[in-house]
Amino acid sequence: MSKNIKFLGLLLTLIIIFIILLKGLNVSKDYSNEKLKNKIDFSLNAKKLFSDEIINISDLFDKNSPSVVNIWASWCAPCREEHQFLMKLKDMNINIIGINYKDSQKNAKNFLSSLGNPYSEVITDNDGTKSIEFGAIGVPETFIISGKTNEIIKKYIGPLTNENLLEIKKFIKENV
Amino acid sequence: MFKIINLVLFLYFTFNISYANETNTKVDQITKNLRCLICQGQSVYDSQSDFAISMKLVVKKKINEGKEDKEIYDYLKNKYGEWIVYDPELNRNTFLLWSIPLILFVFGGLLIVRKVSIK
Numbered sequence: 668m669s670k671n672i673k674f675l676g677l678l679l680t681l682i683i684i685f686i687i688l689l690k691g692l693n694v695s696k697d698y699s700n701e702k703l704k705n706k707i708d709f710s711l712n713a714k715k716l717f718s719d720e721i722i723n724i725s726d727l728f729d730k731n732s733p734s735v736v737n738i739w740a741s742w743c744a745p746c747r748e749e750h751q752f753l754m755k756l757k758d759m760n761i762n763i764i765g766i767n768y769k770d771s772q773k774n775a776k777n778f779l780s781s782l783g784n785p786y787s788e789v790i791t792d793n794d795g796t797k798s799i800e801f802g803a804i805g806v807p808e809t810f811i812i813s814g815k816t817n818e819i820i821k822k823y824i825g826p827l828t829n830e831n832l833l834e835i836k837k838f839i840k841e842n843v
Numbered sequence: 844m845f846k847i848i849n850l851v852l853f854l855y856f857t858f859n860i861s862y863a864n865e866t867n868t869k870v871d872q873i874t875k876n877l878r879c880l881i882c883q884g885q886s887v888y889d890s891q892s893d894f895a896i897s898m899k900l901v902v903k904k905k906i907n908e909g910k911e912d913k914e915i916y917d918y919l920k921n922k923y924g925e926w927i928v929y930d931p932e933l934n935r936n937t938f939l940l941w942s943i944p945l946i947l948f949v950f951g952g953l954l955i956v957r958k959v960s961i962k
Contacts, residue, residue, distance in 0.1 A: 698926040705921045795897025802922035804880045
């Protein structure tokens with residue numbers, strides 16, 4: 668009798684463990700921070716790419732409507748790919764702020780003069796610490812940031828696509 | 844006179860070095876507990892990727908600003924989510940992770956106690 672109970676107990680434990688592990692297999696492992704909406708520290712200072720002047724980043728944002736922040740570098744191939752979409756965003760009169768990530772000033776300027784400059788202002792991030800303030804892990808990354816609450820409304824890790832473009836347009840219209 | 848100047852200089856530099864070392868060990872200590880998000884299975888401390896190098900600078904900057912360890916972890920968790928730290932918090936998703944060892948410990952203890960008392 669007691670042997671039977673022991674056996675049943677063991678079986679039950681094994682079944683429970685089996686079910687837990689089976690369920691664990693189906694848990695989605697999305698560790699990306701793409702959906703995190705944190706605030707940006709607007710007291711950050713940064714150097715401009717074109718004038719070497721040091722400014723406070725809050726001056727770059729439009730208080731009444733969301734702005735787009737794009738982290739890019741001239742050495743990054745996907746950035747070259749998504750550049751056409753940024754140019755289109757510029758044509759829609761959207762404020763785009765560029766963060767030039769670990770780049771040489773000369774190469775960055777060449778990049779913009781050959782492909783066009785979609786940014787209202789470009790700030791430099793030579794050591795990558797400013798990108799960390801935005802929660803970025805690399806280039807390219809694009810953020811929609813509310814000028815009112817300093818919050819990230821939407822984040823795109825990797826190069827922008829045509830669909831993203833429409834989404835950004837919609838988002839900015841909604842949040843004005 | 845020369846000896847005294849030498850001594851002062853010596854003391855000045857040794858203390859400076861020990862201060863710098865203290866910050867660096869603290870940076871190491873914190874970055875060993877941070878996951879490098881773009882390099883699989885490596886900590887920020889171990890990695891030489893662009894992301895990890897910048898992250899080390901940020902941690903160092905925060906320490907020099909006088910931030911506590913917890914504040915630095917919270918700052919990074921806020922930016923990158925819980926996944927950035929190797930030390931998972933106790934919540935609904937990690938409840939089993941934290942409780943199973945404890946349950947097994949109690950269960951095993953009970954088994955031993957029973958075995959001993961039967962003998």
